[in-house]
Amino acid sequence: MKKKNQHIDNLTKTDNWIDYLKENSGLPGKRANLELLMIAVDLGDEEFFKSCLKYHDIIAPTNTQGEFVAMCGVTGLGKLVTTGKQEYFSLLKEYASDNRWRVREGVAFGLQIIGENDFEKLIHGIQDWVTGNNYEKRAVVAGLCEPKLLIEKNNSEIVLEILAEIIESINNISDRKGESFRVLKKGLGYGLSVAIVNNPEKGKAIFEKLLNTSDKDIVWILKENLKKKRLEKMDNNWTDRMKNASA
Incomplete structure (x- = not known):
């Protein structure tokens, strides 16, 4: 001070x-x-x-x-x-x-x-950022995945839906070698867990739905979030089940 x-x-x-x-x-x-x-x-x-x-x-x-x-x-x-x-x-x-x-x-x-x-x-x-380039999507993730913005349930639900949309959009990204994709992927690797702990019911459902993928980068994102202590503190049993399901 x-x-x-x-x-x-x-x-x-x-x-x-x-x-x-x-x-x-x-x-x-x-x-x-x-x-x-x-x-x-x-x-x-x-x-x-x-x-x-x-x-x-x-x-x-x-x-x-x-x-x-x-x-x-x-x-x-x-x-x-x-x-x-x-x-x-x-x-x-x-x-x-x-x-x-x-x-x-x-x-x-x-x-x-x-x-x-x-x-x-x-x-x-930021509506058009969600479907924009990788850097714009990354800005959305970094901007929204802030605990003080997620206190209200309605806010956290909206953020979780946006994150799911961005993650699912990875299926349509062909060029994944550049810096922009790297930072987007890294941001999603922690941001999703921040949103989940602020709305466990909605967050768990979205996470489990996202697990139904064969995309290696989406799988990596999900696994990275499962490493975060915040999810273990939220629900250790669920986190362990998700780790087994994504193995």
Whole structure:
């Protein structure tokens, strides 16, 4: 909390937020300063976010301080959508396919901000992402598979149905060698279990239905989710049965 208050104080006292973000980004390195990112998004406005988005991949490649600035701008788009600026959904969708993985994470954070504010608005805004490219689908998975969005039963049911649709769509993906498919598959490898534990009855039924497949990548996704401790805590006996059924 002390560090957070210090960041807030420092930002309110400086006219050059972007330099401050760069210097305190944590990049290059393994972990970006996500606490600072959320503070910047909370305090920032449309003009600031647009200035952050000027840090494109040419001048701000992966794992640079500039990438963190871009990440702040992309996450901020979610905040702008909550203020009624629906047009920023399309820009978020573009950034979902950015070649920088932290920028893509910024899209997921932005979607979560929208979902916390208005879950129905989020679902409506990402309808065409569900049938979009692999990166767009991955953004949906990362954005929706957040426990705070799944507390209400109706929300978790909707998310589980979307996840099932995305997983089943893998049957129609022929090119599975690229980075976009890898990250989609990885995201689904944990996201489904997050949704299941928030709605076990619906989640178990969907999982068991998905087991009726011969697609090796879908089987991998299901097995990865069964490794998660959250499912064992939810229902150890069911999880063991599913492991045997998928063996």
